[in-house]
Amino acid sequence: MQEALIKEIVKKVVDTLEGGKTIPIEVSARHVHLSENHIKELFGKDYKMSKKKDLSQPGQFQYNERVTLIGPKGVLKGVAILGPARDKTQVEISKTDAIALGINPPVRESGDLDGSEKIYIATEKTVIEANESVIIAKRHIHMTQEDAKRLGVKDKQLVRVRINSDRPVVLEDVVVRVNSRYRLSMHIDFDEANGAGYEDGTLGEMII
Known part of the structure; x- marks a missing residue:
């Protein structure tokens, strides 16, 4: 309840900043997007996955x-496993996670899996090998076409964002991702969040 309230307050603050370049920031923890085939292998042919909660991006859930x-x-x-199922399994972790696992995944945008790392994924039922599936997600901003127009940016553009926290930092090479289904939000991983002193409700300021 408190998390939902914080997100709603942040959204209202952003909505009132006419012409501003302020963006709400969310921390993306390690997670997996499974393909339909891998869901069947890991949980059983007729197994039905159960939804825990919706995520901030419309249509996405855990x-x-x-x-x-x-x-x-x-x-x-x-x-965590996020849905809906994808055509190809994708595992998103931080650099710290990668070191703990003993692998070296590339920093990539979601869906860019060619030549990425492999990993073994296990449940109580079985273990599978997921080839070319692991990446460290490139920091990015989700936004609609209207957001892009207001902010003066375009899809795939690289921008800089200042994290306005007790330990402010400027993050480079932030990818703008534009889609009518998106909700304005910047996603960073826990390594980036910890380095910037992130707390719930932290906002970023786009620097083009």
């Missing part, structure tokens, strides 16, 4: 089910 990631040097348990 399942109740969790998986374990297994690398050459370590294991990460209880990793």
Whole structure:
């Protein structure tokens, strides 16, 4: 309830900043997007995944089910699965996670998986090998066409964003992603959030 209230307050603040370049920031924890085939392999042919909650981006949600990631040097348990299912399994982790697992995934935009790292994904039922599936997500901003027009940017443009926190930093090479289904929000991982002293409700300021 408190998290939802904070997000709504942030949205209202942003909506009142006419012509401003202020953007709400969200921290994206490690998670997995599974393909339909991998869902069947990991949980069973007739298994029905159950939704836990909706996410801030319309149409995106988190399942109740969790998986374990297994690398050459370590294991990460209880990793969230996000839906809906995708054509190809994608695993998004931080650099710290990658070091713990003993792998070296590239920093990529979502969906750019060619040549990315492989990982083993496990449930109580089985273990599968997911080739070319692991990336460190490139920091990015979701926005609609109306947001892009107001902010003076275009799809795939790289911008800089100042994180307005107790430990302010400027993040470079932030990808603008424009789609009518998106809701304005910048996504960073926990490494970036911790380095910037992120707290719930932290806002960013776009610098073009």
